[in-house]
Amino acid sequence: MSEIMEMLIRRGFLWQSFEIYGGIAGFIDYGPLGNGLRRRLENLWREFFVVNERAVEIDCPTIGIEEVYVASGHATSFTDVAIECSECGKVYRADHYVKEKLGFEIDESVEAVREILKEFDLRCECGGKFKDPEPFNLMFETKIGPGRGKKGYLRPETAQGIFIAFRRLSDYFRDKLPFGVAQVGRSYRNEISPRQGVIRLREFNQAELEYFVHPEKKTHPGFENYREKVVKLVDKRDVEHEIELGKAVKKGIILNELIAYFIAKTEEFLIKAGIDRSKLRFRQHKDDERAHYACDCWDAEVLTSYGWIEVVGIADRGCYDLSRHMEYSGEDMTVFIPYKEPVKVKKKVVIPDMKKLGPLFKKKAKKVAEELKKMVPSEKIVVVLDGEEVEVPRECYRIEEVEEIVHGEKVVPHVIEPSFGLDRITYAILEHSFDTDVVDGEERKVLRLKRWMAPVQVAVLPLLSREPFTSKALEITNELKKVGIFTEYDDSGSIGRRYRRYDEIGTPFCITVDHQTFEDETVTLRDRDTTSQIRIAIKSLSDVLVNLLNSERDIREFGEVFRE
RNA sequence: GCGCGGGUAGUCUAGUGGUAGGACAACGCCCUUCCGAGGCGUUAGCCCGGGUUCAAAUCCCGGCCCGCGCACCA
Secondary structure, three states: OOOHHHHHHHHOOOOEHHHHHHOOOOOEEHHHHHHHHHHHHHHHHHHHHHHHEEEEEEEOOOOHHHHHHHHHHHHOOOOOEEEEOOOOOOOOEEEHHHHHHHOOOOOOHHHHHOOOOOOOHHEEEOEEEOOEEEEOOOEEEEEEEOOOOOEEEEOOHHHHHHHHHHHHHHOOOOOOOEEEEEEEEEEOOOOOOOOOOOOOEEEEEEEEEEEEEOOOOOOHHHHOOOOOOOOEEEEEOEEEEEEHHHHHHHHOOOOOOHHHHHHHHHHHHHHHHOOOHHHEEEEEEEOOOOOOOOOOOEEEEEEEOEEEEOOOOOOEEOHHHHHHHHHHOOOOOOOOEEEEEEEEEEEEEEEEEEHHHHHHHHHHHHHHHHHHHOOOOOOOOOEOOEEEEEEHHHHEEEEEEEEEEEEEEOOOOOOEEEEHHHHHHHHHHHHHEEEEEEOEEEEEEEEEEOHOOOOEEEEEEEEOOOOOOOHHHHHHHHHHHOOOOOEEOOOOOOOOHHHHHHHOOOOOOEEEEEOOHHOEEEEEEEEEOOOOOEEEHHHHHHHHHHHHHHOOHHHHOOOOOEEO
């Protein structure tokens, strides 16, 4: 096990879930410190992507009904067909194997694969025959209610809940684009073989923002602040660019300004959270790599001991999701966009003649009339009635030119989705923060978390583990807790040992109650990164700490230096 | 899911068929202290299940977990 993983387990950041029963791959427990860190990350995310956008956060069930995932496409495209060799036991994804061996695409259904295997006598590379193909769905299935129940799935992404509630959300925003809707929560994917510890989990934490925009207005007023920001991009042809975002959009490397805006914002967020800038890049999905719904997609990738891993996906999902739910549910998912001035439009329309239609189509006449109104005017019109094509005789309708006043148009909004994998980001922060250096000739382990991210922000330590040092230290601990600082009290072991303990878990500041405290009501304040110390009055502690914890200022600005 | 290698206190590790040992950590007491001091003591372990054997941490089989390679990662 790596040095960092050993520390994370020992100190209470991460644990294997179900450990006492032997554990199972793909699940982790967040210990007290890991949970604290991830909570800080979530709140920082809200600050960036909800509070400072025209956006809100909602919370939907983690169990979804089958209809949702049929409409979203997950029920089909999330299902792979697997084929297993009966000789050597190798398992392949059927579509990949067929494409590689036979060179064509196939339907992802068990029947189609079964047929191909038979028709081409497709064998494993070892020469063995394949067993009967089996479907493998990456979604966890469940049952809602007793008995046969209703089929449900654990959500594979938080996004769908937002699309489903779109009508309500659009009302909430008074039908005015653009607006964003966020959701932070758990999602589930039944991975075939999760590995690499926290990198591929079966239950994981996502923070997603669905930013709904007019299809022709993929811009953001905030982009002006980022136009000259330089980021590291790897485009879909694997070409690297260190380029200003404004130029990247102009050159067509990034599809639109809105994606570029979220790339910038994501970069800012990740760096504020503690990701190492030199280990961060944005990589564009290749044409054959994009999900079924996306028209452009950029991943934020960070370099870790597992290599470059994807931590954020920024996708332009177009109108895919809303259109699909509109189609499958019948609910109107459009937004009415008024024109500045109403426009007069002349157009030709089809007007049904009920006198003729009635006798001809009898009961179906009304339906025919309705279909007719939707048709493009023409001398020959064919309508589809209950799946049957019927030509409507020319004398049954008139074509007239009418003048209409149009006040606006209905559009299905497009959505840009920045989607964050909180578990991976949390882990990457830990790896990027983990460091060793030498203090007074001895090596120390230190977790250089950003001050505002640390799960324990301040440790209060009595120099001696007896009265009156202990009482005074406890008193200070309680005062700091009252102003919302995550503070711990610790009197166990020598003072040096305790400093190292808090260095290792990334606590930025230690306060020590010493002999002088009882002479002049001051304590020492120690900085984790430099190990320098100042003397400071107890009464100004909370103000100074709040200031320090929200900045990267040097403690030496705040008091007399006690140790360099 | 396949193949190879592993799994001994919280962590690291010794132990190849015959009483499971150490280091560090943690906890208690003593010492009293500004960068992992010292002394004494305590807690704590053979991944799970089956088999072979008089006897299994050790050998065999299955499972689970970890690592690596392959496959998978919409």
